[in-house]
Amino acid sequence: MSDTPARKLRLLSPRHLGLLAGVAGLGVVGFLAVPEVAPSFKLPALSSSVAYAQNAQRPVGFADIVEQVKPAVISVRVKMDGGPRLMGFDALPTPRATPGSPMDRFFRRSPDSGVPNIPGVPDDPRRQAPGRNLVTGQGSGFFISADGYAVTNNHVVDKAETVEVGTDDGKTYSAKVIGTDPRTDVALIKVDGRDDFPHVRFADKPPRIGDWVLAVGNPFGLGGTVTAGIVSARGRDIGAGPYDDFIQIDAPVNRGNSGGPTFDVDGGVIGVNTAIYSPSGGSVGIAFAIPAETVKSVISQLKDKGAVSRGWIGVQIQPVTADIADSLGLKGAQGALVAEPQANGPAVKAGIQAGDVITAVNGTPVRDARDLARQIGAMSPGTTVRLTVLQKGQEKTISVALGELPNEREARATPESREPQSGLALPRLGLTLAPASRSRAAVARAWS
């Protein structure tokens, strides 16, 4: 077992080298292309390969950006009550693992499970004093203000009894949880006592697919780890929550990266690393980050009032599939179908009925059921919205005064539980995903 960490770390290094080789390759391509368009007899000064090499574009490293942003990235360590000791090895809180499922088997880390046991990292939190079973967990986070406000994932701190923050300069601080938002998996924590914490800002604009990104965090307890990749996709719905809108990146992200930032090449935070898809448990280059716009709006509410309030219209909605669109005589599979308005909800009061298709909110088209949930959820309770509704074949505009999404109840201005025909890419592949935090949980597993 003693060579496990080294083996695991080696396994990770080819990925890293592969990336560097890819970058270097770009330079080589540029170099080789020059002679074809510029024959040497026309450009004698460039005829030597030394001159070519000097003129070829070199791969650009990220060290300058890293130097700027890394000091603001923190590791977040939590202690939580893992329940009675009787539960023994199963005591790790694994809320999403069904007994007997692959996820469950994954959590029952056996010595040969391949999970690295890195020296210096308290990997087995179950070796604790008898009585209460204190479990430790690790994630990542980042300061957003000089006075110590920091962002992390809800799933890193939601069960925490104590939260400890480790900074890049090796210091440790205790932190308090200001507020959490389970629906987006965002949490705001605060470290007191200093007003000069290095901090980072959010990017002004959303990234484009293909943009370079850097992930910084605390994978497997290895604080201050920097990895690079690109934005692979946007707007991913991974079935984690009603407002899923993840940025997919291919920078290596592993357990413990949860809550850490993804930066653009200007050093702005474009997302918060939250989940990975992995058949193996380690990074396969598919990570999901909560977009900065979402994080910004959530943390400003958490800072003001410790919770997030969302607009609510009180309808159960379902996706408009091609068949449903056809049966209603709609041109395209767009909008959200009202499966059932809730009794006494704002929608019912405004005259919305089961079978209505909501096609626009204040004139903005509703792409699908999730889009409606997102648009309504982003508005404040009390706001009046104009919904464009197709009711019994007739288009109408209905004004609805938004209520407040009840906090403890299942979101009901949100899509109904996933339909088999909903056509959402990831669930159809038969994968489940889970947060990428160090202790509780993990990582996505796939099975067919």
Add this chain to the structure above:
Amino acid sequence: MTQVEPDGVAAEHGFKAGDVILEVAGRKVASPSEIRVAVGNAQREGKRTVLIRVKSGEGTKFVALRLGRA
């Protein structure tokens, strides 16, 4: 619904025995014969799909059934 043919279109759409069909093509239905009439009408009108509102253990939802050609 008392029985769902395992290989039929309905089973494919997740219908289960015990589910109740509330509406067919936007009209309330109260008996099996009304359902047959409503589906038959849709078929005669040349519709490819018919929207059915179903109440099951998990709540109410809409399902679009593709009409088989007789």
